[in-house]
């Protein structure tokens with residue numbers, strides 16, 4: 561099987577190619593330097609004149625499978641039945657524009673140029689559901705992060721100061737639940753939500769377990785490096801969606817700064833000089849656009865991205881993603897129950913909340929991001945500020961945080977041609 565992608569503008573940061581007009585040759589599924597004249601005769605040719613050719617996108621934070629997305633579909637049937645994807649000779653049928661059904665999810669992500677998606681919030685007890693659904697998302701490579709930031713065993717072992725026991729438990733959890741990395745959502749706060757409360761400071765102990773967000777973040781980061789996982793801990797900070805939360809988000813980034821990353825990625829000798837091949841970061845802060853709010857209330861709300869961007873620019877141990885929102889209808893969904901309750905109160909929209917016994921929870925609220933709404937417009941700009949303000953492109957990732965961001969709206973456009 562031979563393929564030539566002709567005349568496109570090629571972008572390939574790993575090989576230092578920056579918009580060069582060139583042809584790409586593929587042989588048996590692998591990119592090669594060239595094809596022989598005989599192979600060229602049999603090759604399928606794609607004319608990519610005036611088009612961009614780049615490696616497949618990796619969405620390192622998205623919500624594509626599991627109980628949350630199913631709840632989102634159930635809560636908003638009005639968004640599902642109007643958007644039907646018809647069966648073709650090579651594809652299954654499907655429905656939904658904001659949270660497409662599993663097959664459609666894979667097709668639509670593929671159309672956008674993605675090859676890998678990371679499901680960002682898997683509740684351990686419901687991991688089977690996540691995997692079953694991921695199995696039905698076609699074409700893409702997939703992985704899932706396991707929510708451990710409010711897990712009763714993790715909190716108890718950390719309170720006892722037993723890091724080895726925490727590590728043994730985390731290792732067992734990741735192995736048995738077949739997940740790729742550690743996710744930490746509103747650490748200590750989601751547990752408090754079981755009692756109608758939240759947490760607004762890194763040093764506030766939660767009820768019953770009496771551990772603080774700082775102790776959980778630090779403990780999980782230490783465990784992550786003890787176990788040598790490929791990615792650092794993936795953190796959704798406390799105080800999401802509240803004015804002034806940029807300060808707690810920046811403080812969160814400082815927590816594991818002295819913990820040494822412990823992962824050497826095996827990479828071919830010839831490209832070692834071109835890319836950072838040892839993981840340098842000990843923390844990944846996600847959808848920072850929701851955690852970089854400035855001001856003290858909705859009345860003086862402003863962007864607080866500068867404080868985060870400055871910190872990221874001067875620190876080696878940090879990677880962030882933007883999670884940009886764009887305008888239009890979508891469904892907010894997250895493992896952060898209390899903060900989505902606050903959003904539901906603010907917007908008066910329908911609301912769903914889930915508590916997963918002993919370990920985590922979630923919240924879902926439909927929302928329309930409006931251009932005329934000052935907060936929404938600033939939020940939209942904040943996503944761009946984060947992407948453009950961080951100088952080292954290896955330290956900031958454009959994520960869809962689907963269905964919150966780019967994904968749902970883009971695929972809406974795609975499905976309408």
Ligand SMILES: [Zn+2]
Pocket residue numbers: 621622623680847893894961
């Ligand atoms: Zn998310």
